[in-house]
Amino acid sequence: MFYEGNIYRPPSEASSLILQVTVGCKHNQCTFCSMYKGKPYRQKNREEIAEIIEEGVALYPLAKRIFLADGDALTLDTELLVDLLKELYARFPRLERVGIYGGPLDILAKSSAELTLLRQYGLQIVYLGIESGSAVVLKQIKKGVTPQEMITAGQRIVASGILLSCTVISGLGGTEYTKEHALETAKVVNAIDPQYFGTLTLILEPEAPLRRQVAAGTFKLLNPWETLEELKLMIQHLDVHNCVYRSNHASNYLTLKAHLPEEKDALLATLTNVLEQNRDELLRPETWRGL
Numbered sequence: 001m002f003y004e005g006n007i008y009r010p011p012s013e014a015s016s017l018i019l020q021v022t023v024g025c026k027h028n029q030c031t032f033c034s035m036y037k038g039k040p041y042r043q044k045n046r047e048e049i050a051e052i053i054e055e056g057v058a059l060y061p062l063a064k065r066i067f068l069a070d071g072d073a074l075t076l077d078t079e080l081l082v083d084l085l086k087e088l089y090a091r092f093p094r095l096e097r098v099g100i101y102g103g104p105l106d107i108l109a110k111s112s113a114e115l116t117l118l119r120q121y122g123l124q125i126v127y128l129g130i131e132s133g134s135a136v137v138l139k140q141i142k143k144g145v146t147p148q149e150m151i152t153a154g155q156r157i158v159a160s161g162i163l164l165s166c167t168v169i170s171g172l173g174g175t176e177y178t179k180e181h182a183l184e185t186a187k188v189v190n191a192i193d194p195q196y197f198g199t200l201t202l203i204l205e206p207e208a209p210l211r212r213q214v215a216a217g218t219f220k221l222l223n224p225w226e227t228l229e230e231l232k233l234m235i236q237h238l239d240v241h242n243c244v245y246r247s248n249h250a251s252n253y254l255t256l257k258a259h260l261p262e263e264k265d266a267l268l269a270t271l272t273n274v275l276e277q278n279r280d281e282l283l284r285p286e287t288w289r290g291l
């Protein structure tokens with residue numbers, strides 16, 4: 001497939017056919033994110049999308065999963081998305097699932113009825129980056145929404161019947177807001193109560209604006225042990241009802257997985273054990289992080 005620039009997709013879409021129906025990220029202001037900084041945002045038109053589908057059908061006619069990229073393809077008009085979903089299920093006979101990134105602003109721009117319609121036409125999972133539940137951290141990173149708006153966006157997806165996969169970023173509040181980040185993030189995740197929840201760990205590519213704050217000394221990164229303490233505090237305050245939790249991204253110091261709430265105690269015991277041992281060899285090395 002031909003793609004414009006680098007393509008990003010959630011780990012669970014690793015075997016999916018990726019169709020780039022938008023380019024870049026409409027918001028594109030988050031200070032920790034460099035994914036689309038050099039990529040002006042645009043929506044592809046119907047003719048371009050038809051060409052992409054033809055190319056996909058020719059290359060992967062038996063695709064079972066399709067992921068719609070780039071950063072927030074949910075920005076497309078609902079009518080266009082419905083037509084796209086109809087076309088995909090008609091042209092890929094084995095298709096079982098279509099997924100998409102949805103920024104909180106994109107979700108809030110759609111009504112509950114529109115989201116339900118998208119679910120009815122086969123949009124089955126939305127990936128939402130919560131990043132933090134703290135008002136001050138969300139403001140600092142320029143996410144563009146308040147905690148309550150993030151909750152409303154997440155709850156709207158859950159209520160529509162579309163599966164919701166949320167991620168937050170450990171260390172995003174730095175040393176100054178680590179406790180607030182942990183506690184307030186748990187509150188937002190609890191209020192949304194998603195089916196899937198994952199933690200990433202803050203890493204800063206050279207193009208990420210937050211990196212300049214680190215260099216200037218105005219943002220102090222957590223060390224690996226502080227990051228795990230923060231993660232433990234957040235998990236202690238999680239109260240979700242039927243959620244698959246994963247910490248399996250390459251950025252994470254530890255690989256963790258659990259079904260919550262049943263395995264919460266086991267998850268905390270693992271974290272406590274590693275924290276008590278305090279041995280660097282238990283953690284994924286951070287030399288590759290470029291910091």
Ligand code: SF4
Binds near residue numbers: 029
């Ligand atoms: S984190 Fe998401 S919403 Fe923010 S700039 Fe990056 S892609 Fe866009």
